[in-house]
Amino acid sequence: MRTADFLEKWLKLRAPYLAQTTYASYEKVVQNYLNPEFGDTELDEITPLDVELFLGALLGAGKAPSTVKRIYSVFRSAMNKAARMGLLSSNPTGYGRIDPLPKGQRDIQHYSADDLRQIFAALGGESLRWQSFVRTAVDTGARRGELVALQWRDFSADCIEIRRAAYKLTGESAKTKAPKSGRSRTVHITADTAALLEQLRREQKKAALKTGAGWSSQFYIFGELGQMLHPTTPTKWWRRFLEQNDLPRRPLHALRHTSATLLLSGGVDIKTVSSRLGHSSLEVTQIYLHLVAGADQKAAEVLSNIL
Secondary structure, three states, X not given: OEHHHHHHHHHHHHHHHOOHHHHHHHHHHHHHHHHHHHOOOEHHHOOHHHHHHHHHHHHHOOOOHHHHHHHHHHXXXXXXXXXXXXXXXXXXXXXXXXXXXXXXXXXXXXOOXXXXXXXXXXXXXXXHHHHHHHHHHHHHOOOHHHHHOOEHHXXXXXXXXXXXXXXXXXXXXXXXXOOOOOXXXXXXXXXXXXXXXXXXXXXXXXXXXXXXXXXXXXXXXXXXXXXXXXXXXXXXXXXHHHHHOOOOOOOOOHHHHHHHHHHHHOOOOHHHHHHHHOOOOHHHHHHHHHHOOOHHHHHHHHHHHHO
């Protein structure tokens, strides 16, 4: 059997068990990487040497180690299935047959406290929606899709409940799904952020009354006349905002990283930070620890005081 034919069938087998976004990412890996390299090769003719040369070529072409690992993970999953179905005598992608891929240093872009002060000062010239969006992003550490999908029923006096995330697949309209962790979470917010959101709610209610459309708690907090924003709209606005105000150019996701690093450097325990961010495990949150300046020195000072 041609590898491309098997991968097509494998994707169909996996479809009922994967989130739409995950399925789309698997499909991209197959179409963009696996089929061009192995598609015309007979499934049982692929060797561990072929696989290692393929992965090495990706790294040599400048692909990030994390990207290559994701491609390898999809390929290995497909080949594991082929082996279990008796289509392969042995799995050429199996553990122990391929040298470990380099870990690489994950590039975690974030803002310092001074950077944030500049950002908040510049936000004074923006609409109430974007002021509230950025403050909520830093306050909660929520992902872009989670922020876009927030509705007014998710907001109370001092907390936000993150129940869903917005996403868009090519050729389809924007939709919502469960957060990345699969679980909703409640995150407490500062009084300043809550006050901004209250102000935004009043503004939206007035606008709704003017149009005669009425107002509903199911309206999207950062949307247009109750409708959800396109998931990429905040990113486009963010780039323009940074450029117009001559601020450090970092991706919108840097606000999530900033929330985590500021909390950890302020002494908040890692379990609480992990819970606020909606991480699947503490190990995911640990990627921020090396960014916390002076954390090791503080630990030594604490021990010194105790001893």
